[in-house]
Amino acid sequence: MKYISTRGKVAPIGFIDMFLMGLGEDGGLIVPETIPAVGAEQLRAWSGLSFQELMLNVFSLYTNDEIPEADLRGLIEASYAGFTSPDVLPLTRINEELSVMELFHGPTFAFKDVALQFMGNLYAYVAKKRGEVINILGATSGDTGASAISSVRGKEGIQICILHPNGKVSRVQELQMTTVQDDNVLNLSVNGNFDDCQQIIKELFADVSFKTKYHLRAINSINFVRILAQSVYYVYAYLKLPEEARSGVVNVSVPTGNFGNIFSGYLARKMGVPIKQLVLATNENNILERFVREGVYKPEGFRSTHSPSMDIQIASNFERYLYYFLGEDSVEVAARMERFKAEGQLTFSAEEVARIQRDLSAYSVGNEECLETIRKYEERHGYLLDPHSACGVAAFERAGNKGDGAFVALATAHPAKFDEAIRLVGIEQKFPERISELFDKPQRQVVVDNSKEAVAAQLKSFYRQTNG
Ligand SMILES: Cc1ncc(COP(=O)(O)O)c(C=O)c1O
Numbered sequence: 001m002k003y004i005s006t007r008g009k010v011a012p013i014g015f016i017d018m019f020l021m022g023l024g025e026d027g028g029l030i031v032p033e034t035i036p037a038v039g040a041e042q043l044r045a046w047s048g049l050s051f052q053e054l055m056l057n058v059f060s061l062y063t064n065d066e067i068p069e070a071d072l073r074g075l076i077e078a079s080y081a082g083f084t085s086p087d088v089l090p091l092t093r094i095n096e097e098l099s100v101m102e103l104f105h106g107p108t109f110a111f112k113d114v115a116l117q118f119m120g121n122l123y124a125y126v127a128k129k130r131g132e133v134i135n136i137l138g139a140t141s142g143d144t145g146a147s148a149i150s151s152v153r154g155k156e157g158i159q160i161c162i163l164h165p166n167g168k169v170s171r172v173q174e175l176q177m178t179t180v181q182d183d184n185v186l187n188l189s190v191n192g193n194f195d196d197c198q199q200i201i202k203e204l205f206a207d208v209s210f211k212t213k214y215h216l217r218a219i220n221s222i223n224f225v226r227i228l229a230q231s232v233y234y235v236y237a238y239l240k241l242p243e244e245a246r247s248g249v250v251n252v253s254v255p256t257g258n259f260g261n262i263f264s265g266y267l268a269r270k271m272g273v274p275i276k277q278l279v280l281a282t283n284e285n286n287i288l289e290r291f292v293r294e295g296v297y298k299p300e301g302f303r304s305t306h307s308p309s310m311d312i313q314i315a316s317n318f319e320r321y322l323y324y325f326l327g328e329d330s331v332e333v334a335a336r337m338e339r340f341k342a343e344g345q346l347t348f349s350a351e352e353v354a355r356i357q358r359d360l361s362a363y364s365v366g367n368e369e370c371l372e373t374i375r376k377y378e379e380r381h382g383y384l385l386d387p388h389s390a391c392g393v394a395a396f397e398r399a400g401n402k403g404d405g406a407f408v409a410l411a412t413a414h415p416a417k418f419d420e421a422i423r424l425v426g427i428e429q430k431f432p433e434r435i436s437e438l439f440d441k442p443q444r445q446v447v448v449d450n451s452k453e454a455v456a457a458q459l460k461s462f463y464r465q466t467n468g
C-alpha cells in the first residue's frame with residue numbers, strides 16, 4: 001500500500017512517511033493509492049472483536065508491515081488502556097429508533113482521544129525507532145488541542161505547539177490545554193477564530209523549507225492516520241449492533257466541522273461497511289450543509305455557537321471527499337482547489353448535486369434547536385447530550401429512519417466540557433473529577449497576533465529552548 005496526494009504531485013510513499021508528512025507537500029491531502037476492500041465475509045469474521053482487536057485488523061490493511069504486528073498491538077493496547085469504559089466506545093440504546101455510540105471515554109472526554117491517543121504513541125514510537133525529531137504543530141477549536149497535548153505531554157523527543165482561538169473555546173477546553181505545565185508543550189492563543197488558526201498552520205506546513213527545517217508534524221485530520229483511526233469506530237458501530245436491529249445496514253448521524261469525522265465514515269463505507277445514510281450535522285456554521293443541499297461551497301460569516309468545536313468554515317477534509325467525488329482525478333481536484341482559492345467559492349452542477357446527495361444528507365442545527373434537543377433527551381430519556389452530539393441527534397430526527405437498518409448517532413464529547421450550554425438548558429451537572437480539579441490549576445499560554453509571522457517567531461524560540 002502506498003499513499004499519494006489528492007493533487008497528484010507527491011511520489012507514492014509508505015505508511016510511516018505518510019504519517020510524518022501530514023499535509024501533502026504539493027498542498028493536497030494524502031490518501032491511500034487504493035482503498036482496501038472489506039467484504040461481508042471479513043466483517044462477519046470481525047464480529048465480536050474488541051475495539052482494540054478490530055483496530056489492529058483494520059490498521060494491518062494499511063501499514064505495509066512497516067510496524068511489526070507485536071509493536072502495533074502494543075501501541076494500540078497502550079492507547080486505550082486509559083479509557084474508562086471496558087468497551088472503549090460503548091453503544092447505548094436510547095429507544096427503538098436510535099442508539100448513541102459514546103466516543104468520549106478517553107482522557108480528555110472527546111472523540112478526538114480515539115485517534116490521538118494512538119497517534120501520540122505512534123509518534124513516540126517513530127521518534128525512537130527512526131530517530132526522527134517530532135515537533136507537532138496543530139490548530140484546535142478546543143478538543144483536538146486538549147487531546148493531542150494529553151497524548152504527548154512529557155514524552156521524550158516530542159514537542160507540541162497548539163494554536164487555539166482566544167476566547168472562543170469552552171472554559172474546560174481552555175483549562176485542559178493551558179494547565180499542562182510540561183516543558184514540551186506550548187499553547188498559543190491566537191487573536192482570531194479557528195479558521196485563522198488552521199490557515200496559519202497550513203501555511204507553515206506548505207512552506208516546505210520551514211517545515212523540513214523544524215520537523216513539523218501534523219495531528220489534525222489533515223493527517224490520514226487520524227482519519228484511518230476514526231474509521232474504525234464506524235466498523236465497530238456496525239458490528240456492535242445486534243444483527244436483527246441493523247438488518248444488513250447501519251445509518252450514522254455525525255456531528256461535523258472539519259469534515260474529518262464524517263469523512264472517516266465515508267472511508268469506512270468505501271472499504272465496504274454497509275453504511276446507508278451518512279448524515280452530516282452542522283451547527284449554524286453550515287458551509288457543509290449548504291454544499292450538500294445547494295451545491296455551493298462558500299464560507300459565510302463566522303458564528304459563535306453552543307457547539308464551539310464545530311465553529312468552522314473551511315473544512316480541511318472537504319478536499320479528500322472532492323477527490324473521490326471527482327473519480328480520483330487529481331488534475332481536476334487541483335484545478336477546483338485553485339478556483340476556490342481564486343474565487344472564494346465552488347459551485348456544482350445539478351447533476352453533481354444529485355450525486356453528492358446520494359453520498360450524504362445534511363442538516364444544519366440552530367442554537368435553539370440544539371438546546372431544545374438537549375432538554376428533550378434529558379427529560380424523555382434521562383440522557384444528557386453535549387451540544388455537538390445534540391446537533392447529530394437533531395439531524396437524525398430530521399433525516400428520519402427510512403425503514404432501513406438501525407440508526408447510530410455519534411456522541412463526540414462529554415457534556416461536562418460544555419457546561420455553558422448545559423446551564424442554559426437549566427441543567428446542573430456533576431463534573432467528573434478529572435475536570436473539576438482543573439479549576440484550581442495555574443494556566444500557561446501565550447497570546448499572539450493572528451499572523452503566520454507571529455506564530456513562526458514563537459515556534460523558533462520554543463524550539464531553541466527545547467531542541468537546542
Ligand atoms: C465535540 C466535537 N464534535 C464534533 C466535531 C466535528 O468533527 P470534525 O471536525 O472532524 O468534523 C468536533 C470537531 O470539529 C468536536 O470537537
Ligand SMILES: N[C@@H](CCOP(=O)(O)O)C(=O)O
Nearest residue numbers: 140141142143144220221258
Ligand atoms: N473540532 C476540532 C477542529 C480541528 O479539527 P481536526 O479534526 O482537523 O483536528 C477541534 O476540536 O480542534
